Amino acid sequence: MLESPIFRALADPTRRAVFERLSRQEMNVSELKSGFGVSQPAISQHLTALKNAGLVCERREGRYIYYRSDPQGLAPLADWVQRHRELWPERIEKLKRVLKELEP
């Protein structure tokens, strides 16, 4: 599934918090580390997972690497949610048809 790595990336609370911070402001790894009670490698590993899911992208500036959330990243997730919310009216119609057959 296309959206599988996205769901998996966002399932971890720490990683989701990293993404949320990067949605508000571009940041390098050191800035990102402050505020989370985990090591720098842990942050880097989370960033790799988010990058593989297409949720963040990076920009090198000398020794620093600045991360930011990818605006397109949430599109597959938004589409998935939209598709499944659209199914509801169809389900209601199906129920109505079934009920109509039951009570003539």
Next chain:
Amino acid sequence: MLESPIFRALADPTRRAVFERLSRQEMNVSELKSGFGVSQPAISQHLTALKNAGLVCERREGRYIYYRSDPQGLAPLADWVQRHRELWPERIEKLKRVLKELEP
């Protein structure tokens, strides 16, 4: 976080497939089991996780328990996605302000 169990519930491919089937049609556990290569307890455990995440609800009918997706269940997820997509224009504005200060 409120949406944590939702993300975690949808992170597993099998469980997400269960939810997707239940979005299209109400089904009991035995019907649900056919089509997945896992045991009945595995299905029940997935259903428990989905129920705890508020994604499905149940209706007992004799020995059978029919599950269906809860229409309100995806609302927190949709809201979360919406909130984070809304952040993008703000980020662009912030960038513009920064750029304006840099090049007078």
Next chain:
DNA sequence: CCGTAATATAAGTCGATGCTTATGTGTTCG
């Protein structure tokens, strides 16, 4: 009633995963 069917729960196993420390890679600066 009693056997069976539908589902849930318990207990155990094993791979996935999130963390750590240690080390590697690339960049700046004295």
Next chain:
DNA sequence: CGAACACATAAGCATCGACTTATATTACGG
């Protein structure tokens, strides 16, 4: 150059989580 810094990668470890089999619970049917 080389020391220090920013970050990535490697390796190990401990917990989590998805699955299994076994058993309990509830409901139906003969």
